[in-house]
Amino acid sequence: KLSRSQSAQWFAKDIPGPQSYPLIGSTHLFLGSDERTFGVVNELFRKYGRMFKLSLGTKTVLCLSDPELIQQALTTSSCQDKAFFYRFLELDYGLISSRYTDWKLYRKLLNPAFNQRILVSFISIFNRCSETMVARMAKEEDREQPFDVLHYTAQCTLEMVCASSLKSDITDDPQARDVCGGIEKMCSIMSSRLFNVLLYSDLLFTMTQRYREMQKLRAKLERVVNDILYGRREEIAKQRHAQPEDEEQYRKPMVFLDQLLHMQRAGQELEMQEIESHLYTIIGAGSETTANQVAFILLMLAMHTEVQDRVYEEIVSIYGAGSPELTHETISAQTYLERVIKETMRLFPVAPLIGRETMETVRLGDVIVPAGVTLLINILTLHRNKELWGERADVFDPDRFDPGQYDARTQHPFSYIPFGGGPRNCIGYRYGMYAMKIIVTQMLCKYRLSTPLTPSDSLGLSFAVTLKVGTGHRIWIKRRA
Numbered sequence: 001k002l003s004r005s006q007s008a009q010w011f012a013k014d015i016p017g018p019q020s021y022p023l024i025g026s027t028h029l030f031l032g033s034d035e036r037t038f039g040v041v042n043e044l045f046r047k048y049g050r051m052f053k054l055s056l057g058t059k060t061v062l063c064l065s066d067p068e069l070i071q072q073a074l075t076t077s078s079c080q081d082k083a084f085f086y087r088f089l090e091l092d093y094g095l096i097s098s099r100y101t102d103w104k105l106y107r108k109l110l111n112p113a114f115n116q117r118i119l120v121s122f123i124s125i126f127n128r129c130s131e132t133m134v135a136r137m138a139k140e141e142d143r144e145q146p147f148d149v150l151h152y153t154a155q156c157t158l159e160m161v162c163a164s165s166l167k168s169d170i171t172d173d174p175q176a177r178d179v180c181g182g183i184e185k186m187c188s189i190m191s192s193r194l195f196n197v198l199l200y201s202d203l204l205f206t207m208t209q210r211y212r213e214m215q216k217l218r219a220k221l222e223r224v225v226n227d228i229l230y231g232r233r234e235e236i237a238k239q240r241h242a243q244p245e246d247e248e249q250y251r252k253p254m255v256f257l258d259q260l261l262h263m264q265r266a267g268q269e270l271e272m273q274e275i276e277s278h279l280y281t282i283i284g285a286g287s288e289t290t291a292n293q294v295a296f297i298l299l300m301l302a303m304h305t306e307v308q309d310r311v312y313e314e315i316v317s318i319y320g321a322g323s324p325e326l327t328h329e330t331i332s333a334q335t336y337l338e339r340v341i342k343e344t345m346r347l348f349p350v351a352p353l354i355g356r357e358t359m360e361t362v363r364l365g366d367v368i369v370p371a372g373v374t375l376l377i378n379i380l381t382l383h384r385n386k387e388l389w390g391e392r393a394d395v396f397d398p399d400r401f402d403p404g405q406y407d408a409r410t411q412h413p414f415s416y417i418p419f420g421g422g423p424r425n426c427i428g429y430r431y432g433m434y435a436m437k438i439i440v441t442q443m444l445c446k447y448r449l450s451t452p453l454t455p456s457d458s459l460g461l462s463f464a465v466t467l468k469v470g471t472g473h474r475i476w477i478k479r480r481a
C-alpha cells in the first residue's frame, strides 16, 4: 500500500515539471532574492502552460494555468481544504486558513457581516478615513523626491477595517501605526517559508531569527487587537445587562466583530483562540490587500496620465467641483474608475498565489488526482496569459473592461479571478471595491499624480502573501487648482 506522499508522487509521474531531487524536490530553483524566486515561479507557469508538477520537498504540487482546470479546482467540494502553506500564516481558525469542515460554519455565520446594507453604512467611515489620509499627505506636496504611497494607504485601510468591521477608532494611534509595517513584515516572513523547504519544519523555523522577529511583531499586533476585542466584549456585556437582546435583535446582521462575539456552535460561544484568529485574519486580509491594491491603482494613474484625466473628468461630472458627496448611487456611477480598478487588478492582482488541497480522489481534466495533493494557482500569470487576453495582455488598457468590448461569452469566467473563486472566494470583495473607489476619488479630487516610473520599467515584483514591488509605489503629488 502506498503512503499519501508516495501515491501523490506516483500519480504525477507522467506530468511534466522541472528537475526534482530527493528531499529538496525542485526548491534549488528558488534560491536567491524574493524577486528572483517569484520570477522563477512565474517563468515555470508560463513555460509549462496548462498543468505541471512541482516538488517542494516531499510535497507534490500540481500547478494549474488553464481556466477550466482552475474552475474545477476552486469549485469542486473535494478541493476545498487550503494548501499546506496556509499553515505558515498561523491563523488556523480564521476564514482564510481553516479546515473546510470548520470553515463552512464560520462562513455561513460571518457572511451577513458583509451584506449590502452594512457595506453601504460603511461609506461615510471609508470617506472619513480617506480624507484623513489625503490630509496627512500634504507634507509630500511638490517634493523633489517621489514617495511610496503604500505608507499612507496601509495606515488608511487599517483604520478603515478597525472603524467599520471592528467598531474601533484607531486614527493616529501610534501603536496602530506601528502595526501597519508589522503586518507587512510578518507577511514577508511567512511567505519566505513557502519556497524554503528547511523552514517547513516548525522546529527548525522556531530556531531562526525570523521566527523571533515574528513573535515580537505579533506581540505588538496582539496588544492592539486585545484592546479592541476586550473593549467591545465589555460594551456588549454592559448593553445586554441594561437591555437584554430579544430573538429578533439577535438575528439582525451585525458588523464582523459583533457577529463573531455572538456566534455560537452547538449552543456554545467560540473559544477565545478562535475569535483572535478571525480577528487577525480580517485585519490582515482586509487591510494589507486593499492597501497594496489601491497603491497599484494610484501608481497606474500616475503612469498613465490620460487615464487619470478621464477618471478625474468622471469625478467632476458626477460630483461637481469641491468635496464629493459620496453615496452608493454616485459610487456605482463611477464606471470608468471601476474599469481602471479592474484592469489594475488584472495586471497586478495583490493575492497572486492561492492554493488548495485535494481532500479525496478527484478528476482534474484527464488526470485522476489522489487525496493530499496541493493545487497551486498563479493569478498573475493567468491574468497575463496571451492566449486568454490577446497579444496586448501586458498592456494597461482599462477599456478592455468596457462592456462594449468585454465579451463575457468568449472570456472564460475563471480567466479573471482577482478575488479568487468558488465557495472560498473573497468575502470582502464588495467592501474592497467600495474602499478603493473612495480612496482614489478623494485622492484625485485634491491631487494630480505623476511618477518617474514608466510602463516599460521593471517594478521588481515579488510575493510576500501579497504582491510587492521592489521599486515602491513611488509617486509625486501636486495640488489641483
Ligand code: HEM
Residues within 6 Å of the ligand: 095, 096, 107, 161, 165, 281, 282, 285, 286, 287, 289, 290, 293, 349, 350, 351, 354, 355, 417, 418, 419, 420, 421, 423, 424, 425, 426, 427, 428, 429, 431, 432, 433
Ligand atoms: C483589493 C482587495 C482584496 C483582494 C484583491 C482580495 C483577494 C482575495 C483572494 C484572492 C481571496 C481568496 C484566497 C484563497 O483562495 O485562498 C480572498 C479571501 C478572503 N478575503 Fe479578500 N481580498 C481583498 C479585500 C478583502 C477585504 C476588504 C476583506 C475584509 C474586510 C477580505 C477578507 C477576505 C477573507 C476573510 C477571505 C477568506 C474567505 C474564505 O475563505 O471564506 N478581503 N481575498
